[in-house]
Amino acid sequence: MPIKFTVSVIIPVYNAEAFLEKAIKSALQQPEVLEVIVVNDGITDGSLEITEGLKQKDSRVKIYHHKNNVNRGRSASRNLGIEKASANYIAFLDADDYFLPNRFANDKQIFEKFADAEGVYNAVGFHFYREASVQELKKHTLYTVTREIEPQKLFKTLLYGKAGHFHIDGLTVKSSIFNKTGGFNKKLVVAEDSEMFWKMAITSQLYTGIIKEPLAIRGVHDDNIFDQTDVYKIYTIKMYEALITWCSKNKIHFEIIDELFKWIWIIKEKEKNALAQDIQYWTRLFLPHPKLLFSLLSIKYFPVVRFRQKLFPFLFK
Numbered sequence: 025m026p027i028k029f030t031v032s033v034i035i036p037v038y039n040a041e042a043f044l045e046k047a048i049k050s051a052l053q054q055p056e057v058l059e060v061i062v063v064n065d066g067i068t069d070g071s072l073e074i075t076e077g078l079k080q081k082d083s084r085v086k087i088y089h090h091k092n093n094v095n096r097g098r099s100a101s102r103n104l105g106i107e108k109a110s111a112n113y114i115a116f117l118d119a120d121d122y123f124l125p126n127r128f129a130n131d132k133q134i135f136e137k138f139a140d141a142e143g144v145y146n147a148v149g150f151h152f153y154r155e156a157s158v159q160e161l162k163k164h165t166l167y168t169v170t171r172e173i174e175p176q177k178l179f180k181t182l183l184y185g186k187a188g189h190f191h192i193d194g195l196t197v198k199s200s201i202f203n204k205t206g207g208f209n210k211k212l213v214v215a216e217d218s219e220m221f222w223k224m225a226i227t228s229q230l231y232t233g234i235i236k237e238p239l240a241i242r243g244v245h246d247d248n249i250f251d252q253t254d255v256y257k258i259y260t261i262k263m264y265e266a267l268i269t270w271c272s273k274n275k276i277h278f279e280i281i282d283e284l285f286k287w288i289w290i291i292k293e294k295e296k297n298a299l300a301q302d303i304q305y306w307t308r309l310f311l312p313h314p315k316l317l318f319s320l321l322s323i324k325y326f327p328v329v330r331f332r333q334k335l336f337p338f339l340f341k
Contacts, residue, residue, distance in 0.1 A: 029132045030058040031113045031196065033123075034105030036098050037062055039069040040119035042153075043243055048078050048085060050122035056132060058111040059084050063104050066095025071119070099208035099216045106202055115196045120243040121148075123193070127239045131196045134231050142201045143230040145169070145221075146194035149238030153245040160244075167191045167242065172232040179225035183283055192217045193240035194233070201228050206270070214255055215263040222267060226280060264288050265309060272313045281316065285325050302327040 033051040037044060051060045062075045064087060072087075079085040088108050090096045102116060113135075117123060131144045147168035152160070169188045173181050181187050205223040208216045224230055233239075264284050271281045288309070292302060306326050310317045 027112045027135075027198070029056055029113060029128075029135060030111040031056045031115050031128055032059050032061055032105075032109035032111035032199070033057055033115050033117055034061045034063065034102055034109065035117050035119050036065050036101030036105065037067055037071050037075070037119045038065045038095060039067060039071060041070040041074060043120040043122075044071050044074050045078065046122050047117055047119050048075065050124070050127075051117055052078075052082055052084060053125065054123060054127050056113075056128040057084065059086055059109070061105045061108055062087050063101040064089040064093060065097065065101045066090070066093060097210065097213070099210040099212065103207035103210070106199070106207060109199060112199055113196055114199050116192045117240070118193060118242070120245065120248075121193050121241060122243070123240045124238060128196060130234050130239075134233060135198075138229070138231055140175075140229045141231050142228040143195060143197035143224055144233040145190035145196075145230060146233040146239040147235045147237060148191040148194045148240045148242050151241045151243055153243055156244070164244065166238060167194075168235045168238075169232060170235070172235070175225075175229040175231060178230055179222060179280065180283065182222060182225060183287070189218075190221070191240075191242060192221075193242060194238075195221070196233075197224065197228075197230075204228055209263075209266055212259055212263060212266065215259045219263045219267055223270065226271075226276060227274075261288060261291050264291075268309070268316075269312070272316060278319070278321065282321060282324075285321055289325055299327060 031054070035044075035047060035051070040047075048060055048062065051057055062085065064072060075085065075087055079087060086108070088104055090100065090104065106114060115128070131146070134144045135141050147166050149166055150164040156164075167189070169181075169190055171187050173187060182189060201224060204227040205220060209219055212219060264287055268281055268284050270276075271284070292305065297305075303326075310322050310326070316322065
């Protein structure tokens with residue numbers, strides 16, 4: 025018997041009073057939505073009053089708070105929302121974004137069609153609340169994968185960027201999927217959503233939904249964190265490191281771990297660090313994982329071996 029299709033929409037909120045009402049109402053207008061879970065992530069503006077007002081009008085709006093109403097970040101807030109969710113399916117919406125009509129209609133059909141489906145991802149569009157350059161308008165049209173991807177090929181496709189990417193606003197998953205992936209990584213300031221998508225792609229069956237037109241809209245304004253390229257540069261490599269730790273603990277196939285090491289190797293090569301610095305980095309990366317340390321992966325990626333390969337390539341033919 026198929027699982028009843030009801031959706032808990034989780035909205036983490038810090039300070040978003042200019043956008044929040046539109047976000048919550050866009051979720052409430054979806055007939056499949058059982059509840060809209062707003063997580064107070066240390067709000068200091070009028071966002072809480074807006075949420076309370078909407079809660080009085082619609083009982084599907086629910087508010088949860090971190091202990092002492094502190095700011096704990098998007099990962100902790102989403103995790104609290106997942107913990108409190110009661111629907112069989114979960115979707116996420118950033119507080120400065122909004123859903124378009126019929127956001128979940130096609131998702132429901134896909135879950136009914138494919139018995140093994142654990143998630144569906146869709147295209148997300150952009151709306152500029154600030155002045156945008158011609159280059160920005162050209163670049164930010166549709167956040168989507170560019171073609172239908174078989175679930176078993178999704179991880180490598182996302183990893184190599186071969187067919188675009190999807191955004192968290194366009195993702196709908198079974199609530200049970202987090203039993204496989206665990207929660208969002210609270211140590212990552214950014215890229216925590218990408219890490220979660222990759223965990224889902226590794227462990228679960230995610231299907232392509234509507235990718236040619238948006239089902240949600242991402243708000244672009246002066247406070248967007250995705251414009252902070254320096255932050256992403258720092259946390260992208262931390263994301264790869266965290267994924268390797270997660271894969272090692274969850275006994276994920278070495279082939280996938282190898283792919284992650286390969287990307288770290290590419291990043292470190294571009295940095296052109298001194299050999300001693302690279303040795304220190306790779307030692308720190310391998311030491312917590314004895315199974316990986318005493319495997320072919322350490323021989324393949326440890327910089328001393330690569331240095332010898334450059335000096336004496338004939339020895340490694």
